[in-house]
Amino acid sequence: MARGLFVVLMLGWSSLGLAAYTLGIVPFLSPRSLIIEFAPWRAHLESRLATSVAIATATDPVHFLARCGRGDFDVVLVPPHIALYLQRQLGYRPLLGMRSEFFSQILINRDATATQLSDLKGRHLHLPDQLSLVNYEATQFLSRFGLQAGRDFTTQSHTTENNALLAAISKPGAAAVASRMAFEHLPENLREQLRIIGSGRSSLWLVVMVPHHLKDSDVARLEEAISQIPHTQAGAAYFSHAGVALEPLGKSELAHFEPLLSIIEKAYWTRYSSR
Template sequence: MQTARLLVGVLLLIAGIQPACSADKPLSFGVFPHLTARQTVETYSPLADALEKHLRRRVAIYTARDFKTFVERTRQGEYDILLTAPHLAWLARQDAGYRPLLKYAQPVRGLLVVKADSPFYAPDALRGRTIATPDPIAVVVLALHAELAANELSRNIDYQTTDSGTHLNAVMQVINGRADAAMLGLPSYRLMPPELRQQLRVLAETPPLSSLMYLTHPRLRDAEAQAVRKTLLSFATTPEGQAFMQRGGFGGFADVDGNELQAFRPYALQVQEMLRAPQ
């Protein structure tokens, strides 16, 4: 099943196709685009398989080509089950009524990395340099800009950024010598092949941030939402779920409360302003 899901899923992810409406329409599982399409399907297929088995309903994995598109699809309520960053979870609740279910227990950090043999050993050394970033509305990017500002480095004044689209692409800009440093999230860093991580050195990191959150659209009734929650918790206890958690460094599942989401309101409002700005 996983091979078939991978081949079909990657095509759907790239095309951005939603399944046709029908009585047996699959549950759409939207995963925010911090990984490539192939990585997304490979990583989340075991979880989708568990949901299919326990809910007795097909589950289709979707993402988007960029964060802006993903946020817009979320706002339109295209995903039944949503996995997204905490500041985007705040927007999902405000804009489309999504209800938080669970989050990954292990906090994440934003990492500022350079090549292993780089001459830079402190953030201040990047003054006048170029930093590759994944999508600029990623919470780890916003947090890292705040960290650099605390070191008296202002974006577009003391350093320039280049938007690479994904965490992996940002890292490759550094490895290939096209950027002096890169911003990325710790989960994406852990999922990279060891041969890539060996070529990098962490220069700075943010304080802990709440991890990715699972939410359900209000069109799923309470019983359906609770069935999804129960399935996720059950999956985490299986050998497949434990391998999934270990590979991603997710640390299992934990509850989400409203106060936690509220703490990300400032980042969410930044995202709103960025999305409204003319391109």
């Protein structure tokens, strides 16, 4: 796949002739998994807004930021540290937040002898992209147990959480970091090949945001439609299965992730400015 190539997933043109909305989702899962995961969102929004809705993503989080900068999306779902970056640098407005129970999980190949976090010492840990929230949360979680990458274990980053999990499955003795949702998305025969040896705290997982160029009337329509998703039959099933809740954001909640802004900025200019 070419470095500049982005992934766009178009589904269900329900109202020919009306302007479509594009829902951009940061690539924390594979494109196919994103289609499945957010199908209830798309279906509800198309019905409520009486127009077509496209689900779009990108090849990696940095490329996704570039697409946000180009104004490719009408509404986005991004982790809170990227939400803060979009708010500060590009004028995006946060609308709602999604919270996940036991957000980050540390998993080990079922054939490994490890039973607790201290058993990670000397092992190889597979992580999702360095800009992913689960990478940051899991690293912080492990540090509270006195475990540090490079000193206690080696690491390898992957483009998605799926790939990190699959790498641990294919290599006996290896471990992986992923969100609860990504792990539960695996087919049962793959989940059975991993064991959970640690779970992080509940966390603000994704933030619903809109770009500054969107009209206030469109913002109001989108916010109302999205806030109703948990109260539909399909939406209630989705939120229950995913172990998440859709809630208003506190005024200073995103500021908690300010230490990550410099990391995002460095990654953006290092990994995208040459494209």
